Amino acid sequence: MSKTLIRGARIWDGSGAEPTNGDLLINGDRIEAVGSGLSAEGCEVIDAQGMFLMPGMTEGHGHLSFDNVTATEDLIKPGVEEHTLLTARVAERLLDQGFTSVWGASEAKLRLGVAVRNEIEAGNLKGPRIRAGSLEISVTGAMGDESRLHDPRPGGPSHIVDGPEEMRKAVRLACREGCDNIKLDVSGDPFYPGTPANTTPMSYEEVKMAVDTAHSFGKRVNAHVRSIAGAKVCLKAGVDALFHCEFTDEEALDMFEEAKDRVYVVPTVSLFHTLLYEAEPYMSADVARMMGIDRLLEASQETHTALRKRGIKHVIGGDFGFAWSPNGTNARDIEFFVKYYGYSPAEALVCATANGGAMMTMGTDEKLGLLKEGYLADMLLVNGDPLTDTAAVVDANNLKLIMKGGVVHKNTTAA
Numbered sequence: 022m023s024k025t026l027i028r029g030a031r032i033w034d035g036s037g038a039e040p041t042n043g044d045l046l047i048n049g050d051r052i053e054a055v056g057s058g059l060s061a062e063g064c065e066v067i068d069a070q071g072m073f074l075m076p077g078m079t080e081g082h083g084h085l086s087f088d089n090v091t092a093t094e095d096l097i098k099p100g101v102e103e104h105t106l107l108t109a110r111v112a113e114r115l116l117d118q119g120f121t122s123v124w125g126a127s128e129a130k131l132r133l134g135v136a137v138r139n140e141i142e143a144g145n146l147k148g149p150r151i152r153a154g155s156l157e158i159s160v161t162g163a164m165g166d167e168s169r170l171h172d173p174r175p176g177g178p179s180h181i182v183d184g185p186e187e188m189r190k191a192v193r194l195a196c197r198e199g200c201d202n203i204k205l206d207v208s209g210d211p212f213y214p215g216t217p218a219n220t221t222p223m224s225y226e227e228v229k230m231a232v233d234t235a236h237s238f239g240k241r242v243n244a245h246v247r248s249i250a251g252a253k254v255c256l257k258a259g260v261d262a263l264f265h266c267e268f269t270d271e272e273a274l275d276m277f278e279e280a281k282d283r284v285y286v287v288p289t290v291s292l293f294h295t296l297l298y299e300a301e302p303y304m305s306a307d308v309a310r311m312m313g314i315d316r317l318l319e320a321s322q323e324t325h326t327a328l329r330k331r332g333i334k335h336v337i338g339g340d341f342g343f344a345w346s347p348n349g350t351n352a353r354d355i356e357f358f359v360k361y362y363g364y365s366p367a368e369a370l371v372c373a374t375a376n377g378g379a380m381m382t383m384g385t386d387e388k389l390g391l392l393k394e395g396y397l398a399d400m401l402l403v404n405g406d407p408l409t410d411t412a413a414v415v416d417a418n419n420l421k422l423i424m425k426g427g428v429v430h431k432n433t434t435a436a
């Protein structure tokens with residue numbers, strides 16, 4: 022087993038505690054010790070004087086098969102061969118940006134995340150730890166159903182089911198094909214005028230069947246949910262991770278709080294921020310406002326500020342992969358958590374590291390997301406102070422060391 026000693030770093034362990042100066046010893050894929058004056062015997066030594074050592078980040082809502090998407094057609098058109106290569110490129114890009122873990126939300130074809138995850142785990146490709154996302158599972162007429170009577174579109178980026186039995190079959194299929202996370206489109210969406218964000222086309226019975234089936238395979242369920250009724254359905258049915266969640270009422274907030282030890286919430290705020298302020302020339306701010314994105318962003322701010330105060334475990338992740346919010350800029354979500362939800366930079370970094378690691382390993386004994394003894398050795402050495410300037414982790418030039426499972430992906434500390 023190879024040993025590495027990172028010496029003289031400013032160590033921020035991801036718990037939210039103040040950083041301390043010291044050394045960190047890695048043995049194999051784990052952190053063996055954190056302290057001061059650790060012995061360098063038998064170790065490769067990395068001199069980290071003046072640098073900030075933090076856990077690797079987790080993208081909580083990954084779309085590895087999305088690259089500069091401007092329309093659903095971009096998900097449908099590419100052949101599976103090209104799409105697999107694209108997915109592998111995006112995965113490596115995320116690791117280059119300090120994301121040592123990606124929780125896959127959904128992919129454009131069923132096995133894109135699975136195949137790339139397997140190749141990375143086998144050491145054939147470079148990339149983060151991946152929990153592979155499934156296709157979106159939706160219902161007839163809802164988000165992702167691109168078919169019309171005169172223009173049937175089977176094989177789109179969504180698996181359309183109706184009723185619990187079809188849901189059971191779809192979830193079992195995704196499990197058989199190796200997906201880790203099953204994605205449900207429970208509520209509507211501003212991109213689908215027939216089912217706007219406040220609607221809830223998927224039924225409780227369908228969601229419950231998906232959860233029970235996925236859990237029986239040891240898999241997790243995550244849901245696209247913007248409506249109040251949708252959030253309640255998901256929380257009642259036992260969904261593991263909820264995305265978006267713009268709309269709430271007092272009852273829903275209480276239900277979130279009751280479930281706070283078992284659910285993770287990923288607001289995906291960057292999508293709305295970039296749609297409103299940075300989507301030219303793909304979409305004008307006027308069109309975004311016509312779609313109600315400004316109101317959704319306001320609702321998101323209100324809801325997630327309330328959820329923060331109630332101690333919900335938020336994870337960063339922003340639906341990156343669109344032309345206006347490209348994969349690779351994912352760490353910007355940290356600054357959006359500060360700007361929109363009232364998190365301090367340190368708290369937002371906890372959402373990017375400790376909470377993400379806990380989400381990746383939920384239901385297992387594995388330890389990820391903190392710089393503590395026994396944890397998997399995923400970490401970054403940053404030139405700068407993310408606790409005062411969260412943008413320090415957005416620019417990959419500042420990431421002097423990227424390590425995943427004790428293996429160095431990048432080391433420019435001596436440069």
Ligand SMILES: [Zn+2]
Nearest residue numbers: 082084126340
């Ligand atoms: Zn998404």
